[in-house]
Amino acid sequence: MNARTHAIRNGLRRGWAEFILSLKSPQDLWFYLFTAALAVGYLWLNRNNTFADSLLSYAEVTLPSLLGALLVFGLYMGPLSTLAMEKEDGTLLRYKAAPHGMAGYVAGQVVYQTAQILPSIAVILVPSLLLFDGVAPETIGGWLKILWVSALAIPAVLPIGLVMGSLIPGVQKAGTWGMLPMMALFGISGIFFPLTNLWGWVQTLAQVFPMYWLGLGMRSAFLPEAAAALEIGGSWRTLETVLVLAAWAVVGLALAPRVLRRMAERQSGSQVQTAREELLQWVR
């Protein structure tokens, strides 16, 4: 086994170790519970409503959309904030100083950020299945589709998160670079109301980004065939979903290695030192 493969395996182990540590961390557990309470609470408040003009319950339609949006949120904000933080606290520099350490670091990030999807989805899905009638997919095919749509989210979104995390100038910018675009996409991606309620140009814009397509993919997995009538063109557009997500994956996977390499080249001890001093000033 060559040194690079060896390093990548070592990094994969680090990713898993980070995930286990995160599950034991009260801070991270509170974050999972907080998002779950927010999402499930929102669905609970709307438990007696129907979705738009349809006969479907609000929870039934909105739960899959929320899960799709959360996939994007986790796979984008996760690496973005981790990288922003770890550029400044010296983590990256540690791996830059080790032979093939950066390859190991990136491998670890992929495992860590991917693994985190499981608890963040589970804390919303499990209580929703217990609380709301008719939200579960009716067929095995539906459950399988949840799995492959989630799997496709990883290459479509995670590399973009890594790219943005590399480009972001500092932790304090995580709001502007991370939360702002996420909130905007949450608003326009047809999660809380049908996309068709929005102006034409907003519909077009929303359909550029993975969040809309992951929501659509999730709805097609959870909902009966007839519910497709609510969607643009009255169809689940599964082929288009796969194509758009694959296109994002191609772009992300092409950009990520280059951007990550450039970022790693720029890492230095004095950069970490400067970030530390700036943070201390900022706190004061």
Next chain:
Amino acid sequence: MTEEVIRVRGLRMRYGENDVLTGVDFEVRRGQVVALLGPNGAGKTTTIEILEGFRRRSAGEVTVLGADPEDADEDWRARIGIVLQSWRDHGRWTPRAFLSHLGTYYAPYSTPERPRPYDVDELLAMVGLENLADQKIRTLSGGQRRRLDVAIGIVGRPELLFLDEPTAGFDPEARREFHDLIHRLTDMEDTTVLLTTHDLDEADKLADRILILATGKIVAAGNADQLARRVNRDAQVKWSLNGQDFVHSTSDATAFVRDLLQRHPNVENLEVRRATLEDTYIALVQSIESGQGIAPIDAFAEAG
């Protein structure tokens, strides 16, 4: 034994309009401990980061372990160790788990003469963290964290170790333990060490050779004695006579004292003091900062 591990010629670094290094020349031989000493902002960290391959230089030739750090590969990286100034990374990890993880990156580079990485327990004992091995790194004190940094720097059993301000924030006891550790490393492992410091005492205790960096170049080089003699050949003689204190500067203290004692046999509290490294250093930095120091400094740089 005389192999050059580091060779620097005409190293220049410019940030925008600001020249930080204006022509640095030096070399470090295998097994040496060399201290780069200088006031804050003199370019010590910049120099060491260029040698570590963490920063691109503006001009000059740099060879570290036979390669140019700017395009050295990962095999080169496996042979050097870097003690970083961390502050809060891997807070959830334990020293044992973290050292074992980072050490694993060096395993493919193990050779019979230099088994890599270090055994984690041995390493923890070396830096005195054996009792804290399974605590969260977050709970370590500043000094304990620095010792972990040192352990991480040497986990791959490096041939060349870089330390940037290694004991900043140490209490005196931690500092002495750290100095012992560096001596052990260089004695046992034939490790070459380049460290930066602005602590004169540290440079004096640790280094075989001291390089003084000021105004972007090496203004003086040698061991502590050589440096002290070069900047100030005079010794200070202090004594008291009939309750009165006297001080005299002389270039030949032995002759002066012989004469003094012959003339005044009842001299008390006699003290002859050579210029210390601190005197040397302060004299140098002051003369450079006042802009007058260039001539004498160049003169003894040539003498070296």
